[in-house]
Amino acid sequence: MIQIKDLEFSYRKKNKLFTSLNVTFNKGQVYGILGHNGAGKTTLLKLIAGLLFPKSGDCNVYGFTPAKREPDFLEDIFYIPEEFEFPSLTIEKYVKIHARFYPKFDLSTMDHLLNEFELTGNSKINSLSFGQKKKLLIAFAISTNCRVLLMDEPTNGLDIPSKSTFRKIIASYFNEDRIFLISTHQVRDLDNILDTLIVIEKGKVIFNQTVGDIQENLCFKKVKNVDDTPNVLFADKEFGGYSVLTNKSGTDETKIDIELLYKAINSNSALVNNAFEQKNNSHE
Amino acid sequence: MNKYFSLKRFSHLLKREIHINIKRDLLIIGAMYSLFTLVIFLVFEFSEEVYNEKFFEEFHFVTYIIMLFVGSVFITSFSFIELRDKLKSHFYLLTPGSNFEKFLVNILISFLGYALFMLISYLIYSSIFNWITWELYQLPFKPLNIASSDFLLVMQIYIIAHSVFFLGAITFKKYPLVLTPIAGFILLTLFSVINNIMAKLILSDMSADNQFDNMGLSEFFLGYEGLAKATVFYVGPLILWFIAYLKLNEKEH
Incomplete structure (x- = not known):
């Protein structure tokens, strides 16, 4: 260790x-x-x-x-x-x-x-x-x-x-x-x-999560319109729509898009970290 | 395994050092011999100077000393060369071996290894040299005599020179070959200036020697001549080597 x-x-x-x-x-x-x-x-x-x-x-x-x-x-x-x-x-x-x-x-x-x-x-x-x-x-x-x-x-x-x-x-x-x-x-x-x-x-660790926890708490999607998508933490405009990071609502696992996650953390690390805390609190 | 010294690790480090750096060291020694041979044979060829008995007797001793010192300055300054290169130093620092072993390997190669190699190679070189000069020019050069009383003094100075350049090699990130003598000169000048100022302050006269004589201090200090020599020739180099070891411990990437 x-x-x-x-x-x-x-x-x-x-x-x-x-x-x-x-x-x-x-x-x-x-x-x-x-x-x-x-x-x-x-x-x-x-x-x-x-x-x-x-x-x-x-x-x-x-x-x-x-x-x-x-x-x-x-x-x-x-x-x-x-x-x-x-x-x-x-x-x-x-x-x-x-x-x-x-x-x-x-x-x-x-x-x-x-x-x-x-x-x-x-x-x-x-x-x-x-x-x-x-x-x-x-x-x-x-x-x-x-x-x-x-x-x-x-x-x-x-x-x-x-x-x-x-x-x-x-x-x-x-x-x-x-x-x-x-x-x-x-x-x-x-x-x-x-x-x-x-x-x-x-010089500070602003995000530290296992892949399992990321999959459990976050969802990576491609959507045409952000406004119709609930719980959006971060949206990245790309050709033909948006790559979005949302709070996980269902049970389906999505493939982690590290680049999108990294951009989301850079944009607002507190918001992304909050998604993990919310989930932990709801488990408790 | 001992964290300061293990013979196995030491031999691995020695082999690593030899494989990576020995080519450069041999090139330096080879270049020295070649240049000297070229110059001296040109002198024999074109000079009309009449050589005396002393010249033939001392020629190899003087030449050997010059070569020993010149080569030592170069080879010692190239110690820890990997530490001076950002692209290589991490390999060296992270090679599994203690700093003490790495320090000893460099001492062994640049000090003992080099001195021994120079002695053997010069004995061989001088024999060939004598044979050729006799055959070509009928010059009766005497073999290298290391039993000479001056040889001990030469080796004592060699130890001091090595410790100074060894410390320079680990202290200066660039050009230790040039910066070590410059730093040495500056330090000695400073020491001399401070010494003179102190003499003036304490003895109210710049001619400190006279004052020493008047106070009977010269005799007092003469009694400690042996101690002073031992300090300069043996304790001094040990201190400089120890500082070099401490500097190696402090090295970061």
């Missing part, structure tokens, strides 16, 4: 990014972290990885303090940054040198994932495109079998088939012991793989 309590962080003394961040990530969940540029998504991932140190407050990852960067902690966490540069080696050499640091590293998984991503072991990493390098890093990260996998914009640079492969891989290699945190702007790439959606704005 990852527990963040009253965390304060700033890059500069005057501009505090997080003033009192409180959030918990439970094992067995794939979290999607959304937010505007500069909202603090990447910073949050770096704080969890121990790449940045909080000014105050607690960050606890499976009992470890990330800022100490203890070897046992580092063996169980992997961070895929948005941008990175590999050393000048072949894939085989890179894997050989780095796999030994991770006690749970599975070479057969690595081989399988390299095949899935159409990469060959004897290729020089520097001759690969950015997308191919990203695929290599994703394959390596999954193969480490780390309990915590932090991914910052993992689908940036991936072509369309690879995005689909990525979703398939995340779904296949996720298990109840692991926590995956995926920060992204490309919400459509996370379709069907998320368990919980978290939205961060101005």
